[in-house]
Amino acid sequence: MNAVKKPKQKANAVFEGGGVKGIGIAGALSVASKYYDWLYVAGTSAGAIIAALVAAGYTPAEIRDRLYNFDFRNVEDPDAIGQVPWIGPLLSLEFNLGIYKGDYMENWIREALRQKGIRLFGDLVVPRSGKNPRDRYRLRVVASDISTGDMLVLPQDIARYGIDPDYLDVARAVRMSLSIPYFFQPVKVSYIDDTGKRNVSYIVDGGVLSNFPVWLFDECRGAEKLPTFGFKLVSPDEGRPNRVKGPITMLKALFETMMEAHDNRYIEEENFQRTIAIPTLGIRTTDFHISSEKARELFQAGASAAEKFFKTWDYQHYMTKYAVKLTASKR
Secondary structure: OOOOOOOOOEEEEEOOOOHHHHHHHHHHHHHHHOOEEEEEEEEEOHHHHHHHHHHOOOOOHHHHHHHOOOOOOHHHHHHHHOOOOHHHHHHHHHOOOEEEOOOOHHHHHHHHHHOOOEEEEEEEHHOOOOOOHHEEOOOEEEEEEOOEEEEEEEOOOHHHOOOOEEEEHHHHHHHHHHHEEEEOOOOEEEOOOOOOEEEEEEEEHHOOOOOOOOOOOOOOOOOOOOEEEEEEEEEOOOOOOOOOOOOOHHHHHHHHHHHHHHHOOOOOOOHOOOEEEOOOOOOOOOOOEEEEEEHHHHHHHHHOOOOEEEEEHHHHHHHHHHHHHHHHOOO
């Protein structure tokens, strides 16, 4: 007699940013998805890519295959100025505020979403969620407005710029979230402020302000009774040093330092208890020339980390110990 398959529980997921290291997140997701189906998902930078694919209905196996077949070298897509020998990257920084256009990633994401019938955030509305923007969308994408100094949670916060969140292009929002400063040109958003004056905001990588917003769903009425798992990238203590040989490598080292500070920052105990810590095997955020062998090692490291996590995870124990703190934080 065949055993009755136990239905999976519902949960929410928040994926940290980390560039190429996001392959490890996909590995952890492949294990976590054996236990849970995802209601709400969120992410920053590379985590936003994973979150968008999950929200669109991609299975962990499909996400794995897409990442394995992805040539990260194509991410380096200089514009006409940037192709000028020697000084091109510096000219791109001067005139376009980024070495690479970022178009390749945005188009890749848009095509992946199109294959699942997803284009706008209005396609990702949670049934029976009502009009409350905190509950309405399955997907949250974190970006940074460096013109105003504000963290943006998209699509909800796009309303600040006079845009209906339902009509925000999902791939465009993800493109905003992964615009690593200096590497990718920021996304410019024009809008009319309350005084009738036209302004322009420059939107960049969400990791500038919040690389791991594991708290994001604690105040979401439709999600608060479900566990929220954080997928966090953890660098080894013996990380290799950044090599600075010129202005471009200095900018790269500057951003790497900032991101590593995010990776290693202190997390309060109640958040750490719901977080899957994924080893990055010394791989850097901008290691766009990662080998296929190393990519598979990183994926497996994420899977192994998740397997270890779920051997001891106890949701009832977690809620008993931390529910009072989480409730208080919402007041």
